[in-house]
Amino acid sequence: MNKEWSELNKKMQASIRKKDTYDHGISTLFELRDKLMQTIVSFKNELSSDDFYAIPFVNAAGYHSKTIAYSLWHIFRIEDIVAHTLINCDEQIFSLKNYQKRIHSPIITTGNELIKKEIEDFSKQLDIEELYSYISEVKTSTEALLRKLPYDALKQKVATERREDLQKLNVVSSDENAVWLIDYWCSKNIRSLIQMPFSRHWIMHVEACLRIMKQLKRTQ
Numbered sequence: 001m002n003k004e005w006s007e008l009n010k011k012m013q014a015s016i017r018k019k020d021t022y023d024h025g026i027s028t029l030f031e032l033r034d035k036l037m038q039t040i041v042s043f044k045n046e047l048s049s050d051d052f053y054a055i056p057f058v059n060a061a062g063y064h065s066k067t068i069a070y071s072l073w074h075i076f077r078i079e080d081i082v083a084h085t086l087i088n089c090d091e092q093i094f095s096l097k098n099y100q101k102r103i104h105s106p107i108i109t110t111g112n113e114l115i116k117k118e119i120e121d122f123s124k125q126l127d128i129e130e131l132y133s134y135i136s137e138v139k140t141s142t143e144a145l146l147r148k149l150p151y152d153a154l155k156q157k158v159a160t161e162r163r164e165d166l167q168k169l170n171v172v173s174s175d176e177n178a179v180w181l182i183d184y185w186c187s188k189n190i191r192s193l194i195q196m197p198f199s200r201h202w203i204m205h206v207e208a209c210l211r212i213m214k215q216l217k218r219t220q
Helices: 003-015 019-046 049-053 068-088 099-103 117-124 128-148 160-169 180-186 190-219
Strands: none
Touching: 003 019, 003 190, 019 068, 019 128, 019 190, 049 068, 049 117, 068 117, 068 128, 068 160, 068 180, 068 190, 099 128, 128 190, 160 180
């Protein structure tokens, strides 16, 4: 793991546990996300369209077995779902701004159900410019939510009705590779959701993207 990202993540996690350091912890989270976002934007500047769809580690076990386009979709669909459906109880950016049509996505889910060639085929259909617009809007909306989130809300677990809303929206596939997400998220409190989808989840997938990019440059 990138040492700077890892240290910021550890610092953030420790800080949001205490009321007197909570605000500093949220600021640290934003610093981490800004640094990760710089890397995400660098993909757009450095890679060709084909690179976003390439899957050089198709048979590997791990996050790097995906494509960069898929990885970005996955990070921000999850964040959008968690931030808006599970925490803020409002409409996801994805539906509010008609991003399925804009991105040309055949799915509305997190993509966990896709494997190997399915991931490649899915990635080739995406409009990368619109995907980046979605990424930017989700990041901004999540951080607006977090700025208003009081420390006392962190211990709250996802309400039962939020689970029902999530299931009705069909944004998590019923496939066994995806459906576990519902139990996972709904067993967590808000602090745990901040510590995974909004931070560590980014790190894991961005690092996987960097590994994919390195391999692509090696073979070009």
